[in-house]
Amino acid sequence: ANNNVALLTEASRRTRKIVTWRIYPAEPGKPAVKLFERSSEDRYADPGVPVTETNARGYRVLNFTPDGRGIYLNGAGASPEGDRPFLDRFDLDTRETKRLFRSEAPYYDVPLAVFDVNPAKNKDSSASVRILMQRESATEMPNVFVRAVASGKMTAVTKFLTPRNPLAGVSKEVIRYKRRDGVELSGTLYLPAGFKKGDDPLPLLMWAYPREFRSADAAGQVSGSPYRYVRPSFSGPLPFLTQGYAVLDNPTMPIIGENGKEPNDTYLPQLIASAEAAVDEVVRRGVADRSKIAVGGHSYGAFMVANLLAHTKLFAAGIAESGAYNRTLTPFGFQAEDRTYWKARDVYGQMSPFNYADQIKTPILLIHGEADSNSGTFPLQSERLYQAIRGLGGTVRLVMLPHEDHGYRGRESVLHRLWESHRWLEKYVRQSGTPERKVASN
Numbered sequence: 441a442n443n444n445v446a447l448l449t450e451a452s453r454r455t456r457k458i459v460t461w462r463i464y465p466a467e468p469g470k471p472a473v474k475l476f477e478r479s480s481e482d483r484y485a486d487p488g489v490p491v492t493e494t495n496a497r498g499y500r501v502l503n504f505t506p507d508g509r510g511i512y513l514n515g516a517g518a519s520p521e522g523d524r525p526f527l528d529r530f531d532l533d534t535r536e537t538k539r540l541f542r543s544e545a546p547y548y549d550v551p552l553a554v555f556d557v558n559p560a561k562n563k564d565s566s567a568s569v570r571i572l573m574q575r576e577s578a579t580e581m582p583n584v585f586v587r588a589v590a591s592g593k594m595t596a597v598t599k600f601l602t603p604r605n606p607l608a609g610v611s612k613e614v615i616r617y618k619r620r621d622g623v624e625l626s627g628t629l630y631l632p633a634g635f636k637k638g639d640d641p642l643p644l645l646m647w648a649y650p651r652e653f654r655s656a657d658a659a660g661q662v663s664g665s666p667y668r669y670v671r672p673s674f675s676g677p678l679p680f681l682t683q684g685y686a687v688l689d690n691p692t693m694p695i696i697g698e699n700g701k702e703p704n705d706t707y708l709p710q711l712i713a714s715a716e717a718a719v720d721e722v723v724r725r726g727v728a729d730r731s732k733i734a735v736g737g738h739s740y741g742a743f744m745v746a747n748l749l750a751h752t753k754l755f756a757a758g759i760a761e762s763g764a765y766n767r768t769l770t771p772f773g774f775q776a777e778d779r780t781y782w783k784a785r786d787v788y789g790q791m792s793p794f795n796y797a798d799q800i801k802t803p804i805l806l807i808h809g810e811a812d813s814n815s816g817t818f819p820l821q822s823e824r825l826y827q828a829i830r831g832l833g834g835t836v837r838l839v840m841l842p843h844e845d846h847g848y849r850g851r852e853s854v855l856h857r858l859w860e861s862h863r864w865l866e867k868y869v870r871q872s873g874t875p876e877r878k879v880a881s882n
Contacts, residue, residue, distance in 0.1 A: 441501055441502035441504070441511075442465075442501075443464075443465050443466035444464060444465075444466065445462065445464075445465075445502065445532060446462070446463050446464075446465050447460060447461070447462060447463075447475070447490060447502070448460070448461045448462075448463050448472070449461075451480060453776070453778070454778060455654075456479050456480045456481050456654050457477070457478075457479060457480070458476070458477070458478055458479070458480045459474060459476070459477045460474075460475045460476040460477075460487075461473065461474055461475060462475055462532060473535075475530075475532075475535060479654070479655070479658060481653050481654060481655065481658035481659075482657075482658050482661070483516070483518035483658075483661050483663065484518050484519060484520075484661055486515050486516065486518065487513055487515065487528070487530075487537070488513035488514050488515025488516075488526065488527075488528060489513065489514055489515065490502055490503075490511050490512070490513060490514075491503045491511070491512035491513070491514050491527075491551075491553065491554050493553070493554075493555075503553075503554055505529055505569075506556050506568070506569065509531055509532060509533060510529050510530050510531045510532055511529075511530050511532065512527060512528065512529060512530070512540075512554045513527070513528040513529075513530050513537070514526070514527055514551050515528070517542060517543065518661060518662065518663060519662070520661075520662055521662070522614050522662055522663075522664055522665040522666060522667075523543075523548075523663065523664060523665040524542055524543045524544070524665070525542075525543045525548070525549060525550045525551060526539060526541060526542040526543070526551075527539075527540045527541040527542075527551040527554065527571060528540060540569075540571075540589050541571060541573075541587065541589065543667075545667060546577050546578070546667055547575050547576065547577050547667055548575070548576050548577065548665050548667040548668045548669075549573050549574070549575045550573060550574045550575075551571050551572070551573050552571075552572045552573055552574055552584070553571075553572040554569060554570070554571055554572070555569075555570055555572070556568050556569055556570070567590050569588075569589045569590070570586050570587065570588055570589065571586070571587045571589060572584065572585075572586055572597070573585055573586075573587055575594075576667075576668060576669040577667055577669065578612055578666065578667055578668065578669065578670055579602070579608070579669070579670075580602050580669060581600060581601075581602045581603070581669050581671070582600075582669060583596065583597075583598045583599060583600055584596075584597040584598045585597055605670075605671065605672065606672055606682050607633075607670045607671065607672055607678060607681055607682065608633065608670075609633030609634070610630050610631060610632055610633050610670055610681050611630065611631045611633075611635070612628060612629070612630050612666050612670055613628070613629050613666055614626060614627075614628055614629075614662060614664055614665070614666050615627055615628075615629045615721065615725075616662065617717055617718070617720075617721040618717065619713045619714050619716070619717035620713055620716070620717065621713060622656075623656050623659055623660055623694060623696065623714075624659075624660030624661075625660070625691065625692045625694075625714060625717055625718070626660075626662045626663070626664075626691075626692055627648075627688050627689065627690055627691030627692060627718060628664050628666070628688070628689045628690055629686070629687070629688055629689075629722070629725075629727070630670070630678065630681055630686065630687040630688075630689060631681075631686050631727060632681050632682075632684055632685070632686065633681075635686070635727070637726070638726075641723075641726060641727060641728050641729040641732075642684065642685060642686040642727060642728060642729070642732075643684070643685050643686070643728070643729065643732040643733070643734070643865070643869045643870045643872075644685060644686040644687065644688060644722055644727065644728035644729075644732065644733045644734070645677045645680050645685050645686075645687050645688075645733075645734045645735075645736060645759075645865065645869075646677075646687075646688045646691055646715075646718060646719075646722075646733060646734065646735045646736070646755075647676055647677035647687065647688070647689050647690070647735075647736045647737060647741070648690060648691050648692075648693050648718075648735070648737055648741055648744060649690065649693070649737055649738070649739075649740055649741040649744070650693040650694070650695055650711060650714075650740060650741070650744050651692070651693070651694060651695070652694075652695045652696075652697065652703040652704070652775065652776040652777075653694050653695070653696045653697070653703065654696070654697060654698065654703075655696065655698060656694075656696055656698065659692070659694030659696050660694075663690070663692070664690060674848075674854040674857075674858075675738070675847070675848070675854075676689065676738075677689055677736060679858055680861075680862065680865065683862060683865075685865065685869075686722070686727050686728055688718060688722055691714070691718040692714065693711055693714045693715070693744060694710070694714065695707050695710050695711065696710065702777075702779070702784075702787075703776065704777050704784075704787050704791060705787060707747075707787070707790070707791050708747065708751060708790060708791070711744060711747060711748065712748070712751060712752055715735070715748055715752065715754055716752075716754065719733055719754050731756060731872055732756055732869050732870065732872050733754070733755055733756060733869070734755055734756055734757045734758065734759065734865055734868075734869045735748055735749075735754075735755045735757075735758050735759075736758065736759035736760070736761070736861075737759075737760065737761070737763075738761040738762055738763075738847075739761070739762050739763060739764075739814070739817060739846065740763075740764075740775055741760075741761075741763075742760035742761050742762060742763025742764075742806075743760075743763045743764055743765065743793070745758040745759065745760040745763070745804070746758070746760055746763065746765050746793035746794075746800065746804065746825065747791070747793045749793075749800050749802045749804055750793045750796040750797070750799045750800045751796065751799065753802070755802055756802070756803075756868055756869045756872040757802060757803045757804070757805070757864060757865065757868035757869050757872070758802060758803070758804040758805070759804075759805045759807070759861050759864060759865075760804060760805065760806050760807070760822075761807045761808070761857075762807070762808050762809060762812055762814070762817050762822075762846050762847075763806075763808075763817060763821060763822065764816050764817045764818075764821045765792065765793050765794045765821050765822070765824070765825040766792050766794040766795075766821060766824065766825075767781070767788040767789075767791055767792045768781060768788060768789075768792065769818070769820070769821065770815075770816045771788075774816050793825070794824065794825055794828060797825065797828035797829050797832055797834070798832045800829050800832075800834050800836075801834055801835070802835075803835035803836070803864070803867075803868040804829065804834070804835070804836050804837075805836075805837050805839070805860060805861065805864040806822045806825065806826055806836065806837065806838045806839065807822075807839045807841065807857055807860065807861075808821075808822040808823075808838075808839070808840055808841070809840075809841050809843075809844030809845050809846060809847070809848060809853075810840045810841060810842050810843065810844060811843055811844060811845055812844070812845055812846050813845055813846065814845075814846040817846060819840065822838060822840075823838065826838035835868075837860075837864070839856070839857075839860050841853040841856065841857070
């Protein structure tokens with residue numbers, strides 16, 4: 441910021457601790473002052489990140505309050521009700537926080553920047569402070585506004601009309617449920633337009649990505665918001681709402697390591713318990729037919745898919761994109777696993793679905809970018825799993841997308857991915873009463 445203020449943040453991946461300090465650039469010998477200390481897993485306690493502005497030399501620096509004593513903090517505002525973005529004023533001397541704004545239902549408002557329209561006359565007041573913010577709702581696409589902090593008056597900056605949306609009318613709800621060990625779980629449930637309580641259960645696609653935690657409390661925290669605009673996307677599961685599928689997006693799959701244990705020591709039982717809880721919940725709600733549920737994921741989510749199909753009979757089919765399936769090919773760690781293969785051979789072996797390819801009898805669609813440059817997900821991973829399942833008599837299809845990296849960008853690739861996935865779901869989920877148990881051609 442200046443000669444008297446700079447912020448320094450230190451983080452430990454192993455302990456999940458984050459500490460933010462105030463240091464004094466002009467006085468190197470002056471003791472640093474601790475401003476915040478928390479677990480990186482604790483989203484509810486996240487104080488936010490400092491708001492910055494561009495100075496005369498083009499660098500991003502701290503944005504001070506009109507009186508020069510504080511800064512602004514902008515955060516996602518995770519809470520048991522979902523994400524509610526906020527803007528706080530933080531006094532650098534007293535370390536006191538004052539809430540200036542918090543998103544309220546039925547909108548999802550995100551502060552983008554803070555500015556003072558008349559700083560010379562308001563040295564000790566926030567009367568002239570304005571927030572540049574983005575507002576959206578479940579049915580209204582994002583637009584930008586200026587909000588006066590003191591009065592709350594909103595002035596439109598953009599007036600983009602909500603376009604014709606193929607997902608208009610879908611229902612969206614952040615649901616909460618528990619797995620059998622008591623850990624709180626959540627996910628966002630989407631239902632196609634026109635579906636109402638009492639209708640026949642739908643085929644459902646569950647799309648997830650596991651995460652590691654050091655505490656069950658942090659793992660149970662809710663993420664997402666029911667008030668974000670529901671828009672089509674070329675990735676993920678939402679396009680299938682237009683085809684009559686229900687979608688459970690981002691059902692939490694926490695892998696917890698407490699009391700000195702590493703999370704991955706019990707990866708499989710925790711993963712299976714989370715999947716069972718999600719399936720039980722959508723069936724309990726009457727929105728899904730237990731025999732017509734598919735599971736999908738990208739990258740580490742694809743790894744999850746293969747493991748669930750190898751070790752459970754919960755799903756009618758799986759879609760695995762750009763995944764890794766043999767952990768001996770990532771011997772120096774993966775995701776939050778810090779141990780090398782030589783220090784945790786059993787863990788690497790148990791977590792590798794390639795080792796259990798003979799148990800993958802549920803139809804699985806493997807999709808991979810031919811030019812995947814991600815160090816943990818070389819195309820070889822999908823090629824070898826495909827060969828193993830095919831050789832062992834399982835139902836599998838491998839789709840290699842030319843010129844694509846870890847994510848897919850080309851129009852042809854995006855559309856082909858949707859076509860392949862939809863065809864797979866129609867054949868093995870919607871019509872899953874008599875699934876074919878033969879090898880799909882490549």
